[in-house]
Amino acid sequence: MPAVFVAGDREVSSAEAAHGISRPLSARHHLPFLAFLLLLDGGMFSPSSPPTGLLEKVFQYIDLHQDEFVQTLKEWVAVESDSVQPVLRLRRELLRMMGLAAERLRLLGARVDSVDAGFQQLPDGQSLPIPPIILAELGDDPKKPTVCFYGHLDVQPARQEDGWVTDPYTLTEVDGKLYGRGTTDNKGPVLAWINAVSTFRALDEDLPVNVKFVIEGMEEAGSPALEELVQKEKAGFFSSVDYIVISDNLWISRRTPALTYGVRGNSYFMVEVKCRDQDFHSGTFGGILNEPMADLVALLGSLVDSSGRILIPGIYDHVAPVTEEEKRTYEAINLDLEEYRKSSQVKKFLFDTKEELLMHLWRYPSLSIHGIEGAFHEPGAKTVIPGRVIGKFSIRLVPHMNMSVVEKQVKQHLDYIFSKRNSSNQMTVSMTLGLHPWTANTRDNQYLAAKRAIKTVFGTEPDMIRDGSTIPIAKIFQDTIQKSVMMLPLGAVDDGEHSQNEKINRWNYIEGSKLFAAFFLEMAKLH
Ligand SMILES: Cn1cncc1C[C@H](NC(=O)CCN)C(=O)O
Ligand SMILES: [Zn+2]
Numbered sequence: 001m002p003a004v005f006v007a008g009d010r011e012v013s014s015a016e017a018a019h020g021i022s023r024p025l026s027a028r029h030h031l032p033f034l035a036f037l038l039l040l041d042g043g044m045f046s047p048s049s050p051p052t053g054l055l056e057k058v059f060q061y062i063d064l065h066q067d068e069f070v071q072t073l074k075e076w077v078a079v080e081s082d083s084v085q086p087v088l089r090l091r092r093e094l095l096r097m098m099g100l101a102a103e104r105l106r107l108l109g110a111r112v113d114s115v116d117a118g119f120q121q122l123p124d125g126q127s128l129p130i131p132p133i134i135l136a137e138l139g140d141d142p143k144k145p146t147v148c149f150y151g152h153l154d155v156q157p158a159r160q161e162d163g164w165v166t167d168p169y170t171l172t173e174v175d176g177k178l179y180g181r182g183t184t185d186n187k188g189p190v191l192a193w194i195n196a197v198s199t200f201r202a203l204d205e206d207l208p209v210n211v212k213f214v215i216e217g218m219e220e221a222g223s224p225a226l227e228e229l230v231q232k233e234k235a236g237f238f239s240s241v242d243y244i245v246i247s248d249n250l251w252i253s254r255r256t257p258a259l260t261y262g263v264r265g266n267s268y269f270m271v272e273v274k275c276r277d278q279d280f281h282s283g284t285f286g287g288i289l290n291e292p293m294a295d296l297v298a299l300l301g302s303l304v305d306s307s308g309r310i311l312i313p314g315i316y317d318h319v320a321p322v323t324e325e326e327k328r329t330y331e332a333i334n335l336d337l338e339e340y341r342k343s344s345q346v347k348k349f350l351f352d353t354k355e356e357l358l359m360h361l362w363r364y365p366s367l368s369i370h371g372i373e374g375a376f377h378e379p380g381a382k383t384v385i386p387g388r389v390i391g392k393f394s395i396r397l398v399p400h401m402n403m404s405v406v407e408k409q410v411k412q413h414l415d416y417i418f419s420k421r422n423s424s425n426q427m428t429v430s431m432t433l434g435l436h437p438w439t440a441n442t443r444d445n446q447y448l449a450a451k452r453a454i455k456t457v458f459g460t461e462p463d464m465i466r467d468g469s470t471i472p473i474a475k476i477f478q479d480t481i482q483k484s485v486m487m488l489p490l491g492a493v494d495d496g497e498h499s500q501n502e503k504i505n506r507w508n509y510i511e512g513s514k515l516f517a518a519f520f521l522e523m524a525k526l527h
């Protein structure tokens with residue numbers, strides 16, 4: 001999603017100063033009190049009820065060492081760990097990236113396993129190495145909860161010519177914004193978690209929780225190999241995991257932190273219409289053929305109406321009904337619809353209220369038409385009849401839709417529309433991707449701990465949000481390990497993930513590191 005959600009009414013210009021966005025040497029943490037606490041020996045407190053003093057010490061350490069944390073992010077951003085373009089040079093960069101991360105974790109004192117993930121088979125018959133998946137752990141105290149963090153260090157492609165103001169692989173700070181590919185998605189959040197852990201180590205303080213890491217390098221390419229590893233390590237690495245935290249999405253606001261309790265799934269379809277494998281000249285064949293493109297356009301045109309409603313019979317049958325209680329959760333979200341609309345450069349959305357808009361992004365399915373392979377899409381006026389075309393569309397899935405039912409409904413619908421055309425062409429429909437939606441129980445302990453940590457660090461309640469896009473590993477973790485999964489995003493809505501000029505605010509990165517540290521302490525208290 002482009003970076004355009006804006007919770008406008010909380011945008012106070014003085015907020016930047018109050019939060020110290022460029023150098024947050026915390027106006028909020030009282031320095032005399034801090035000095036006093038620094039005189040205390042952390043060891044005098046029992047680890048089961050960590051003193052508030054420890055937190056202050058941790059926060060001060062993070063503030064004082066923030067330039068080092070930014071420096072490490074700079075070193076990580078400098079690695080062009082693009083997993084999307086399947087070329088050997090970039091795979092080598094990915095291997096180097098995973099190596100840097102493994103080394104960083106070993107320096108922390110973690111036990112690090114770089115698990116070989118085999119090869120990726122490409123459609124052209126070529127194969128490329130998949131970077132190893134890092135499984136790391138720090139601490140195995142049976143009295144403490146074990147929190148496992150999932151993150152990825154691969155990035156989307158980026159070239160300065162595409163409209164970057166700065167070199168995408170040279171982290172550049174402008175007005176408290178750290179620009180660079182991967183700063184917010186997902187190197188910054190991975191490092192924030194590491195910063196939080198390293199702060200306890202540097203202060204010679206006992207870690208409040210046992211920490212595990214799952215860090216991969218192929219998320220942007222659909223995480224091949226990850227599901228298999230999770231299944232394989234279910235009774236191994238994951239057997240001691242109590243909670244899973246993912247920090248791979250964004251707030252819905254520029255200033256208000258969020259907790260995410262759901263993402264949509266996705267089922268991706270290809271519909272091929274074929275007359276023959278070669279194109280035709282429309283002067284010599286036009287008028288005597290069923291044209292594949294005409295069939296395909298009719299098929300694609302039958303999927304969704306102009307109000308956004310999906311026209312596939314039965315598709316809404318299993319969608320969870322909206323409850324009054326649920327409606328109130330959307331009302332509670334602070335979102336300036338008008339500002340969102342303007343910053344998206346859209347004349348009018350399909351829905352006029354914040355609640356309707358959020359529900360259609362988060363809890364109703366949507367159908368998008370992505371493209372047509374084989375179509376003549378270049379500029380100019382070629383008089384071709386494409387011989388074979390493939391339409392691509394996908395349906396974002398929500399609870400409690402059933403993926404295989406959806407697949408049947410789509411195929412049946414397309415069969416029906418196609419049969420009505422009486423075309424002599426061949427139509428083939430396939431579902432090429434099936435990613436399940438995920439929702440969490442927000443009454444889980446870790447949501448409570450995260451809310452308290454957010455209150456401590458940001459002085460506010462989080463927006464409780466869902467996300468319209470898909471993070472397939474969430475549902476896989478939940479089903480395989482059968483433990484609570486939580487999404488705790490750090491980045492702001494305008495960070496521009498996948499886009500030009502991706503950034504993370506220094507404030508989000510540093511306060512985010514504090515947030516993870518505070519979260520560890522809250523988790524320990526709840527356990
Ligand atoms: C690859 N793919 C195909 N269908 C869904 C996806 C995942 C993709 N995921 C994201 O963008 C993560 C956002 N934080 C998406 O939702 O489109
Ligand atoms: Zn990501």
Ligand SMILES: [Zn+2]
Pocket residue numbers: 156185220497498
């Ligand atoms: Zn991404």
